[in-house]
Amino acid sequence: xxxxxxxxxxxxxxxxxxxxxxxxxxxxxxxxxxxxxxxxxxxxxxxxxxxxxxxxxxxxxxxxxxxxxxxxxxxxxxxxxxxxxxxxxxxxxxxxxxxxxxxxxxxxxxxxxxxxxxxxxxxxxxxxxxxxxxxxxxxxxxxxxxxxxxxxxxxxxxxxxxxxxxxxxxxxxxxxxxxxxxxxxxxxxxxxxxxxxxxxxxxxxxxxxxxxxxxxxxxxxxxxxxxxxxxxxxxxxxxxxxxxxxxxxxxxxxxxxxxxxxxxxxxxxxxxxxxxxxxxxxxxxxxxxxxxxxxxxxxxxxxxxxxxxxx
Numbered sequence: 001x002x003x004x005x006x007x008x009x010x011x012x013x014x015x016x017x018x019x020x021x022x023x024x025x026x027x028x029x030x031x032x033x034x035x036x037x038x039x040x041x042x043x044x045x046x047x048x049x050x051x052x053x054x055x056x057x058x059x060x061x062x063x064x065x066x067x068x069x070x071x072x073x074x075x076x077x078x079x080x081x082x083x084x085x086x087x088x089x090x091x092x093x094x095x096x097x098x099x100x101x102x103x104x105x106x107x108x109x110x111x112x113x114x115x116x117x118x119x120x121x122x123x124x125x126x127x128x129x130x131x132x133x134x135x136x137x138x139x140x141x142x143x144x145x146x147x148x149x150x151x152x153x154x155x156x157x158x159x160x161x162x163x164x165x166x167x168x169x170x171x172x173x174x175x176x177x178x179x180x181x182x183x184x185x186x187x188x189x190x191x192x193x194x195x196x197x198x199x200x201x202x203x204x205x206x207x208x209x210x211x212x213x214x215x216x217x218x219x220x221x222x223x224x225x226x227x228x229x230x231x232x233x234x235x236x237x238x239x240x241x242x243x244x245x246x247x248x249x250x251x252x253x254x255x256x257x258x259x260x261x262x263x264x265x266x267x268x269x270x271x272x273x274x275x276x277x278x279x280x281x282x283x284x285x286x287x288x289x290x291x292x293x294x295x296x297x298x299x300x301x302x303x304x305x306x307x308x309x310x311x
Contacts, residue, residue: 003193004175006206007118010248012255013110014308017167018090020106020152023047028075028085031109032306037121038109039067039174040076041145047103050075050082053126057081063132063142067174069124070112078103106149108167111308114254114298116287119189119237119247120179128178141173192236197222201229201241209248210272215241250286253279257291258298264291 001009020043023029028050031038040047042060049058049066051074059080060066068074077085112121135141148166151159182190193199200222205213218241219229233241249271256267268279283291301307 001207003199003203003206004172004179007120008172010206010252010255011112011118011121012114012258013112015108015110015164015167015171016308017152017163018107018109020104020149021090023076023078023103023105025078026084026086027088028077028082030075030087030089031073032089033068033073033109034071034306035113036109036111037068037070037072037124038107039065039171040105040107041065041148041170042103042105043145043149044102044104046078047105048077048080049127050077051127058127058129060129061132063135065130065132065141065145065174067124067128067130067178069126070117070121072126076105106145106152108171109308110171113301113307114258114294116247116250118251119239119244123182123188123190124178125182128181130174130177135177141170141177144169144173187236187238189237192233195232195236197224197229198233198236201233202244205241205245205248209245209252210270212272213242213245246282246286249273250283253283253291254287254294257295267291 018031018038018040021029040049040060042062042064045061045064047060047064049060051068051072053072057077057080058066075082075087116122130141132142144166148163148170151163151166179190179193182188183194185191193202201218204211204218204221215230216226219226222229224232230240233239233244237244253267253271256262256270260267262270264276264280268274268276271279273279273282280291283294287294289297302309
């Protein structure tokens with residue numbers, strides 16, 4: 001499995017198609033996104049995005065994609081002002097709209113219920129706009145979004161399955177573009193994966209997080225000296241390889257605790273710890289609560305009205 005696919009799987013995300021939605025001229029369509037990342041593809045513009053983190057609304061045209069980080073509550077409207085508009089909060093159910101000349105968007109939300117997040121998700125900018133004018137007209141993102149719109153409108157047998165798969169494709173294509181943009185600037189996970197040796201070390205840690213990696217062994221596999229790997233990793237990530245490995249293990253442990261009934265000893269072994277006591281100490285230091293408390297909290301939160309279930 002490639003690195004990005006591995007990260008998406010370990011994140012334990014739940015997704016929901018937000019449907020094809022028409023935005024009336026007198027409505028501000030609100031999207032509560034406290035624990036979700038997501039995107040809107042503008043099928044027919046104009047559309048404006050309003051959020052507390054934005055100095056001014058984002059103006060979107062047909063074909064543009066607005067990609068948002070976790071926790072970006074926002075509203076969509078046709079015009080640039082919310083004044084005098086009637087707020088309308090989306091429901092959890094998918095919506096559909098008829099094709100026409102009205103402003104319409106199609107998109108989805110991917111919920112990351114528990115924290116801490118993987119560095120990829122925690123470093124995402126609050127908002128990224130992928131402009132249609134900068135992408136091939138018949139590129140994969142545009143084609144996948146167009147097919148998703150057609151399937152939502154058609155509502156024929158099998159459409160739900162196809163739409164869910166197409167949403168994953170649209171989301172992943174968009175995330176690729178966001179990661180590529182992030183990789184060109186600063187110290188970040190997206191920047192780190194541009195270095196082949198650092199990427200090799202990251203991939204090994206993701207693929208075999210339970211392995212008792214040492215810096216020497218990672219460096220050998222990456223084709224670098226111990227010192228060179230440590231320096232290049234820190235320069236790219238702002239972290240050490242072994243501390244990053246600890247974060248990966250805790251990410252996987254949170255998913256196992258939330259999605260399975262495995263005993264603590266089994267979870268500890270699966271993420272690379274020889275005993276439950278050592279694992280519990282590291283888990284509490286990283287997550288803020290003990291594994292037992294985390295599991296109880298997660299179970300209790302599954303009744304939350306906005307928590308997404310398995311797709």
